[in-house]
Amino acid sequence: MQKGWESVGKQTILFTGGGTAGHVVVNLALIPEFLKEGYDVHYVGSYEGIERELIEGLSGVTYHAISTGKLRRYLSKENIKDPFKVMKGVYQSNRLIKKVKPSIVFSKGGFVSVPVVIASKFQKVPAIIHESDLTPGLANKIASKFARFVLTNFPETVKYLPEEKAKYVGAIIREELFQGSRERAYELTGFTQAKPVLMVMGGSVGSVKMNEAIRGELKTLTEKFQIIHLCGKGNIDSSIHQEGYVQYEYVTDGLKDLLAMSDIVISRAGANSIFEFLALRKPMLLIPLSLQASRGDQLLNAESFEKQGFAAVLQEENLDGERLVNHVNELYHDRFSYKDEMAKFEPRKTKDDVIQLIKETMKK
Numbered sequence: 001m002q003k004g005w006e007s008v009g010k011q012t013i014l015f016t017g018g019g020t021a022g023h024v025v026v027n028l029a030l031i032p033e034f035l036k037e038g039y040d041v042h043y044v045g046s047y048e049g050i051e052r053e054l055i056e057g058l059s060g061v062t063y064h065a066i067s068t069g070k071l072r073r074y075l076s077k078e079n080i081k082d083p084f085k086v087m088k089g090v091y092q093s094n095r096l097i098k099k100v101k102p103s104i105v106f107s108k109g110g111f112v113s114v115p116v117v118i119a120s121k122f123q124k125v126p127a128i129i130h131e132s133d134l135t136p137g138l139a140n141k142i143a144s145k146f147a148r149f150v151l152t153n154f155p156e157t158v159k160y161l162p163e164e165k166a167k168y169v170g171a172i173i174r175e176e177l178f179q180g181s182r183e184r185a186y187e188l189t190g191f192t193q194a195k196p197v198l199m200v201m202g203g204s205v206g207s208v209k210m211n212e213a214i215r216g217e218l219k220t221l222t223e224k225f226q227i228i229h230l231c232g233k234g235n236i237d238s239s240i241h242q243e244g245y246v247q248y249e250y251v252t253d254g255l256k257d258l259l260a261m262s263d264i265v266i267s268r269a270g271a272n273s274i275f276e277f278l279a280l281r282k283p284m285l286l287i288p289l290s291l292q293a294s295r296g297d298q299l300l301n302a303e304s305f306e307k308q309g310f311a312a313v314l315q316e317e318n319l320d321g322e323r324l325v326n327h328v329n330e331l332y333h334d335r336f337s338y339k340d341e342m343a344k345f346e347p348r349k350t351k352d353d354v355i356q357l358i359k360e361t362m363k364k
């Protein structure tokens with residue numbers, strides 16, 4: 001364990017969540033607010049997950065790694081080992097909570113969060129969970145039994161959760177994303193104002209299918225657009241030298257600038273990403289992760305956004321070069337009607353409300 005986990009005096013808040021960036025970004029939005037107010041902030045994540053990269057470098061936050069098992073819905077040899085890893089995680093979390101004495105646990109979900117929320121119940125520390133997707137994931141379904149509240153991004157999610165625990169609050173968006181500068185992005189990418197900018201984001205880990213589809217149509221797409229391609233770790237194709245095309249594996253600080261410069265977006269339908277595009281009024285073409293590769297959460301996220309007029313949707317099984325180009329052209333042509341629909345969406349004061357709720361729920 002890292003030093004600094006002996007906390008005395010100040011109130012302590014323990015965050016958890018990880019696996020993919022989607023299970024960390026909400027915590028990244030909240031942590032600076034609690035640090036500003038002088039709270040002692042601790043974070044529980046896995047030994048090797050992306051949460052470690054995103055959190056460990058933050059000044060003022062103490063990171064603790066625990067053992068974590070994946071809770072699979074399918075048959076695998078690993079299923080035999082994993083309950084023991086989860087039990088070890090509960091044991092580690094229990095010891096940690098006893099030592100750190102948090103007033104509350106805030107969980108953004110993912111498998112690593114389950115042992116922490118279970119241990120919080122043993123130690124009588126209230127826990128609040130945030131569920132980003134339209135339907136709760138397995139980790140949050142299990143953890144919700146041990147939590148005081150489950151907060152949701154989508155109003156529709158409340159019906160899948162225990163009535164006394166569910167609270168629709170909306171999306172918690174990182175404040176910095178509203179402070180992007182197009183100029184900085186032009187400088188970074190070398191793009192010009194001559195052509196519109198298309199951002200491609202295959203979720204926080206990138207999408208091989210989307211990467212192939214975009215790269216297959218690069219010549220056609222770059223006739224009309226300049227393209228920022230967030231392609232995921234290990235997915236840069238250094239053989240491509242196309243003017244008006246830049247690739248990044250994963251962008252941290254510069255994302256706000258790249259978003260400010262983007263006119264339209266093609267994206268997976270991960271809940272945090274799409275609510276960010278909505279808040280920033282970016283017309284989006286969503287290519288949700290299919291049922292073959294997921295539990296179908298992105299299909300429902302995308303369907304909800306399409307129904308509300310915020311997004312166009314192209315199903316993965318229909319993804320081919322010609323359809324991709326047609327959908328992108330249509331999205332760009334109709335961009336103002338998407339922006340008009342998004343402008344009707346009333347942003348809630350979610351972050352402030354959630355901070356208030358966390359403070360009210362804290363163990364006194």
Ligand SMILES: CC(=O)N[C@H]1[C@@H](OP(=O)(O)OP(=O)(O)OC[C@H]2O[C@@H](n3ccc(=O)[nH]c3=O)[C@H](O)[C@@H]2O)O[C@H](CO)[C@@H](O)[C@@H]1O
Pocket residue numbers: 020021022023025132133201202203204205230249250251252255269270271272273274276289294297298
């Ligand atoms: C494969 C998988 O398990 N996907 C799930 C995962 O997606 P994933 O981890 O992709 O989550 P989201 O799309 O919700 O969030 C991704 C986050 O990463 C950020 N970002 C992305 C690229 C980049 O270069 N820089 C950057 O900061 C985005 O701005 C966003 O805040 O969690 C989501 C939220 O529970 C689910 O809806 C997805 O189904």
